[in-house]
Amino acid sequence: MTTSPAPRDLAFVRLKHATQLADFQYVELVAVEGDQATVKVVGPDSEDDESGFSMPIETFSRRLVPAQERELWPGSFLAHPVAFVQTSADGVDEWAYGIVSGYTASPVETTLHLVCQHGPTRLALHSTTAVIKVNALNYALQTGSGVNAAGLSPMELLEEQNKLVASCQRHRSGPPKAVMTNVSVPYNGTEVVPLMNPASPHLGRV
Known part of the structure; x- marks a missing residue:
């Protein structure tokens, strides 16, 4: 019934x-x-x-x-680029970037499904999980990517992301040289990255 x-x-x-x-x-x-x-x-x-x-x-x-999705709102991340903490092959918790392509939720566990440049990733979502929705600029420049999360808190990373946006807004011709020389990973303007249209669940690469 x-x-x-x-x-x-x-x-x-x-x-x-x-x-x-x-x-x-x-x-x-x-x-x-x-x-x-x-x-x-x-x-x-x-x-x-x-x-x-x-x-x-x-x-x-x-x-x-289910009503339980009110606790963590996993769907609010869907189709958005995010910064999150991922354990490297060497066992270091580092900041990384990806696109949330989906999620699964049960009374026991909630998991975000991410598409990253180096392959799919699953991220267990808890109230203490470090995950930040980011704009296209920070996603492209991978602000803080590869930095040890123990030395860069979520609030500090968010501050760096906001500073980068403010700096680029003052230079309409493109990101200033000072920004490009201070990014944590080399920027490659020809590199193809995954993106998802927020209005649909279709994954593309640009």
Whole structure:
């Protein structure tokens, strides 16, 4: 017997399911009237005063996710480039970059699936996991990549990323020389990197 969705139930949807969205989002059921569900966007990046919108209740029902996803919001990382801590072959916890291509969630474990330049990676997600959503510039320049995480905290890395963006915004002709000489890994403008369109789950390389 199928249980009908109830207020505060959670669904994970995208542009295909609701034209009001630009990328993947969690939505919470507010009310049901006939065959339409009134929902609002929820998650770590949502505003408290998010306005609601309507979508077919059938669509909402097909996209239901467990309430436990409220704890870590794994879907909020989907299709985004991220910086995360990865253990190297030598056993050193270093900052690395990748694209979140998916996730799995169960009552026991939540895992982010990442596409990195050197192959697929699985990252166990906990409340203490160091993972930062980044913009295209920091993803391209791999700010802090390869640096020992013991010597560069998440807040320090975020500060470096913000400084890089601010510096590049002041030089519209491209990243200034001072930035390029201080990146932790050599920048190769011809290198192909994985990217994912936030409006769809399709992986590409540019």
